[in-house]
Amino acid sequence: MKQDKLVIGGHEFDSRFILGSGKYSLDLINAAVQNAGAQIITLALRRTNTGDTANILDYIPEGVTLLPNTSGARNAEEAVRIARLAREVGCGDFVKIEVIHDSKYLLPDNYETIKATEILAKEGFVVMPYMYPDLNAARDLVNAGAASIMPLGAPIGSNKGICTKDFIQILIDEIDLPIIVDAGIGKPSQACEAMEMGAAAVMANTAIATAGDIPAMAEAFKKAIEAGRSAYLAGLGRVIEKGGSASSPLTGFLKD
Amino acid sequence: MSKRIDKNTNHMQYTEDMEAIDSDIMDQVIAEMEAYDAAKYTAADVKRALDAETCSPEDFKALLSPAALPFLEEIAQKAQKETRKHFGNSVMMFTPLYIANYCENYCIYCGFNCNNKIKRAKLNTEEIEKEMRTIAETGLEEILILTGESPNMSSVEYIGEACKIARKYFKVVGLEVYPMDSKDYAYLHECGADFVTVFQETYNSEKYKTLHLGGRKRIFPYRFNAQERAVMGGIRGVGFAALLGLDDFRKDALATGMHAYLLQRKYPHAEIAFSCPRLRPIINNDKINPKDVHEPQLLQVICAYRIFMPFASITISSRECARFRDNIIQIAATKISAGVNVGIGGHTGEEKGDEQFEIDDARNVEEIYQMIEEKGMQPVMTDYIYV
Amino acid sequence: MKVNGEAKPLKTEISLLDFLIKEGYQISRIAVERNGRIISNGEYANVILSDADTLEVVSFVGGG
Secondary structure (H helix, E strand, C coil): CCCCCEEECCEEECCCEEEECCCCCHHHHHHHHHHHCCCEEEEEEEECCCCCCCCHHHHCCCCCEEEEECCCCCCHHHHHHHHHHHHHCCCCCEEEECCECCCCCCCECHHHHHHHHHHHHHCCCEEEEEECCCHHHHHHHHHHCCCCEEEECCCCCCCCCCCCHHHHHHHHHHCCCCEEEECCCCCHHHHHHHHHHCCCEEEECHHHHCCCCHHHHHHHHHHHHHHHHHHHHHCCCCCCCCCCCCCCCCCCCCCC | CCCCCCCCCCCCCCCCCCCCCCCCHHHHHHHHHHHCCHHHCCHHHHHHHHHCCCCCHHHHHHHHCHHHHHHHHHHHHHHHHHHHHHHCCEEEEEEEEECECCCCCEECCCCCCCCCCCCCCECCHHHHHHHHHHHHHCCCCEEEEECCCCCCCCCHHHHHHHHHHHHHHCCEEEEECCCCCHHHHHHHHHHCCCEEEEEEECCCHHHHHHHEEECHHHCHHHHHCHHHHHHHCCCCEEEEEECECCCCHHHHHHHHHHHHHHHHHHCCCCEEEEECCECCCCCCCCCCCCCCCCHHHHHHHHHHHHHHCCCCEEEECCCCCHHHHHHHCCCCCCEEECCCECCECHHHCCCCECCCCCCCCCCCHHHHHHHHHHCCCEEECCCCCCC | CEECCEECCCCCCEEHHHHHHHHCCCHHHCEEEECCEEECHHHHHHCEECCCCEEEEEEEEECC
């Protein structure tokens, strides 16, 4: 049996759970990563305060791929600047593009995201753009050199689930890159749903960070994502449509 | 002059004067076709395909399999639903116009082939205009211009002149001519052509080489990539077809669908069309050949195309009988020819050259129009705005 | 000099490396931008700061 790997920009992963590291304390990160079975963790870049002794990198287990985001960027230029700085810290070529200039809904700007993707892909980054699920924008991102597409399920931090389900399904059906549902997933059942649809992976942060028991919720997500993946690979069973079969036969005319 | 292409020429190698584009669609289609084992699909696979909201390539394979034949009624019902969703009750009408029948290819199954002693002719521009005027008077607004495949006798410039005349009389101009380079397609687009159809005949290249013994058509990849070159040249829509029955029709139908599917994915703006010609099985033949395309199999293929690509235009040939055509336009086909004459100059009653094949449904435009209306459908001459 | 948006008057000439060490930054955990241009880790010792410079010193924090 062929192994079921997630491949992003030529890098292989067994886990399909991308864990966010925001909004919870550093000493819980290790347990969360372990329980999540996560092989990719997202980070943000901020100005360093002098005398900061604790650094998040010291809390992340060895071998986990770091995925810096460009949060804080309001346009392509700022996203590019943040990505370049992040690479300078020396933790690999991965970057999650996040361009937001809407402080109310925090919705990503697809146009600026495409521009940033194009620049960074040319510089050798493994670019994973966070985007509003729009097919044309997704195609532009593919052409710009993205390594995956990360459509939002619902506004960041809302825990509302996959409100954009039909549109994410279109991306899954039409785009050849891994589709990773990012933002809005609030419960393991919603992560499972995304995976059943054929998403390549799920990214979650707030849902875990705001749980009563963070490591336990990380584990619940891990199981849900694995279950959803298995269901997708198994092929979902039929849903019997209500109502009788259709009217008069259409094939009665056939001869030879 | 380019080198003579005969049965010893490597059919997979472009000749020097052919534009070779960088595309992996052909390799993908051939890999899919070679891996397709129609016998392994089960009734459960077919049911799953029927229930799926969008038809995946896997579902398409199931719908083309022998296991799907017992579900033909359900498949037709689903195809009809998809057709209604995307096209409502409309049926497009058009007619083909053969302006020449010179051909440089030796295709052993074709009446036009260069070794057949038939009456050859080509219409001059006055004759083309006369034919087109006559056709336009019937009310048709879409025309399909055909030539035999002879770049020497029917040059790109000659076809371009025909397109320019056609633009005066018709709103939509399609071409079914020999494959050419993208710059030639760009030129013909400028002259007024918007749609290009090329039949691959069979996607099995080993079979292909035994059927196409000479002429440029022998070069399989050049023909395969014609639609992509047409799109690169600015052509708006492209048509695909295998001549079902030349080889394993299930594999050929699968390849035709995948060819269109992959091209549409690469060029999302390209409009997609299918034609569904078949070699008729020999009647009263005791041997039942599983490769034969009888009416149920033809219906199966057309419905599978419809369900796989619900937005595609599907044309039903006048080689099929009136009964089949009248029914298929209510299920899956969306385009029907009318007033068909496949000779050279036949529309004005002065036929100069012989026909490529015999048609079955000879009804004129008025008769087809009325038939469509009687079926509760809406005949449409054009739904296209030239931009 | 301006560092991370705050004024930091520079009295004597100092290399970037010495400055970062003096300020207590973890050298292996940061990236530095000087006047809008990224300075790679290996160059820190060769860059002599002036009072007109603007520095950004950044590092990773938790984020989604």
